Each structure stands twice: as C-alpha cells, then as structure tokens.
Amino acid sequence: MSFDRSVKIAPSILSADFANFGQEIEAVEAQGADWIHVDVMDGHFVPNLTFGPPMCAAIAKHINTVMDVHLMIAPVDPYIEAFAEAGADVLTAHLEAGAHTHRTLQAIRGAGCKAGLALNPATGLEEVEYLLDMVDLICVMTVNPGFGGQKFIHSQVEKVRRLREMIGDRPIHIEIDGGITPETAPLMTQAGADVLVAGSAVFKGGSVSDPAPYGENIRAIRAAVAG
Ligand SMILES: O=C(CO)[C@@H](O)[C@H](O)COP(=O)(O)O
Numbered sequence: 001m002s003f004d005r006s007v008k009i010a011p012s013i014l015s016a017d018f019a020n021f022g023q024e025i026e027a028v029e030a031q032g033a034d035w036i037h038v039d040v041m042d043g044h045f046v047p048n049l050t051f052g053p054p055m056c057a058a059i060a061k062h063i064n065t066v067m068d069v070h071l072m073i074a075p076v077d078p079y080i081e082a083f084a085e086a087g088a089d090v091l092t093a094h095l096e097a098g099a100h101t102h103r104t105l106q107a108i109r110g111a112g113c114k115a116g117l118a119l120n121p122a123t124g125l126e127e128v129e130y131l132l133d134m135v136d137l138i139c140v141m142t143v144n145p146g147f148g149g150q151k152f153i154h155s156q157v158e159k160v161r162r163l164r165e166m167i168g169d170r171p172i173h174i175e176i177d178g179g180i181t182p183e184t185a186p187l188m189t190q191a192g193a194d195v196l197v198a199g200s201a202v203f204k205g206g207s208v209s210d211p212a213p214y215g216e217n218i219r220a221i222r223a224a225v226a227g
C-alpha cells in the first residue's frame with residue numbers, strides 16, 4: 001500500500017446489507033470505492049456490537065482495494081494479531097481505548113499493518129504530537145462512534161485544519177468518519193483530509209441487485225470535493 005494524498009472514498013459497510021457483505025463489497029468497489037471501511041464494535045467501548053476477526057477474514061476475500069479496519073473496542077492489544085491475520089491493511093485503534101497508545105501503535109505496525117489512530121470528537125490534538133512518528137493514518141471522528149447515519153459535528157473541521165498543520169510533510173493520511181455527504185465532504189478536504197469514510201451517503205438507494213446508486217453517490221461526493 002503506497003502513500004498518496006489524493007482524495008479516497010471509503011464506504012463503511014456498516015450501512016451495507018449484513019447478510020450480503022461479499023456481494024456488497026464487490027458492488028461498491030465496481031462502482032468506484034477506493035478503500036473499504038470495516039467498523040468493529042464491542043458493545044463496551046461503544047454502545048453497539050458488530051463483528052470480530054472471523055467475519056473480517058471472510059470479508060477480506062472480497063476486498064481488492066484496501067481493507068481499512070476501524071476498531072471501536074477496548075482493550076485493543078489482545079486482538080491486534082487476530083485482525084492482522086484476518087487481512088486488515090490499515091488497523092485503527094482509538095486514543096481513548098487505553099492508556100498505552102504508543103505500545104498499541106507499535107504492535108499494529110509489528111503485526112504488518114499500517115497504524116491508524118482514531119480520535120473521538122471531544123478529544124484534543126495534544127496527545128497526538130508525540131505519536132506522529134508512529135502513525136500512518138489519523139481518523140478524526142466527525143460523529144460520536146457507535147452508529148451510522150448520524151449528523152456531522154462541525155467543530156471537527158477546525159480540528160482537521162490544525163491536524164494538517166501539525167502533520168506537515170509527514171506521510172500520514174487524515175481520515176474523517178461520520179456524517180460525510182456531498183455537503184460536508186468539501187469542508188473536510190479543504191481543511192486537509194484525504195480519506196473520506198461514508199456509509200449511509202454511499203449505500204442509500206442501492207442494493208446488490210441495483211448497485212448503480214452506489215456509483216452515483218460516490219461520484220456526487222467526488223464531484224463536490226473536486227472544486
Ligand atoms: O465508525 C463509524 C460509526 O461509529 C462510521 O464508520 C459510520 O459507519 C459512518 O457512517 P455514516 O455516518 O457515513 O452513515
């Protein structure tokens with residue numbers, strides 16, 4: 001996985017048909033997705049449950065782009081190896097999930113994945129400063145994690161702008177996650193984000209038997225940020 005700062009759209013399969021992940025992923029990739037975003041929730045760190053490493057391993061067989069795994073779990077460290085073996089390309093842990101984030105990021109890289117660090121909307125950037133040499137991606141949550149289809153939190157635009165300044169020339173992706181639509185996406189790419197996670201805005205109106213709306217939705221986001 002080589003680094004580039006062009007805008008990438010990463011549909012979140014949280015908004016896909018859970019009984020049809022394989023076909024959903026193939027459909028959304030055929031319709032222009034750059035990465036596939038996989039939300040793992042434990043019912044403890046966040047008030048919702050999704051799935052674990054076996055489901056990720058099954059999903060990985062259908063991903064031909066980048067498997068971007070967002071871990072909303074605490075603790076994280078005991079599961080890193082299993083998610084790496086399941087095929088994650090990017091493995092993102094939350095700063096808020098434990099006291100030893102530096103160790104967690106080391107372990108993710110040690111397992112052969114790109115290391116991602118996610119920040120809840122209420123979390124500031126101070127603690128990121130000493131982790132910049134340990135991360136390949138920083139995910140700024142633009143909703144409180146746990147559910148798809150929530151409203152974008154505008155205060156995070158300024159956070160992304162400051163983060164972009166802090167990162168400078170380092171090869172670190174800025175990902176944004178939650179409430180991304182053709183209206184909110186340009187605010188974030190202008191502030192410096194390059195990976196746009198979008199669940200409901202990509203999957204709305206389509207299905208595996210009628211995937212054309214996925215393409216229209218992806219193109220609408222791309223067109224909105226192109227200017
Ligand atoms: O991590 C999360 C939610 O916790 C996200 O990845 C959501 O799945 C994004 O969904 P939309 O807000 O785009 O519907």
Ligand SMILES: [Fe+2]
Nearest residue numbers: 012039070177
């Ligand atoms: Fe996510």
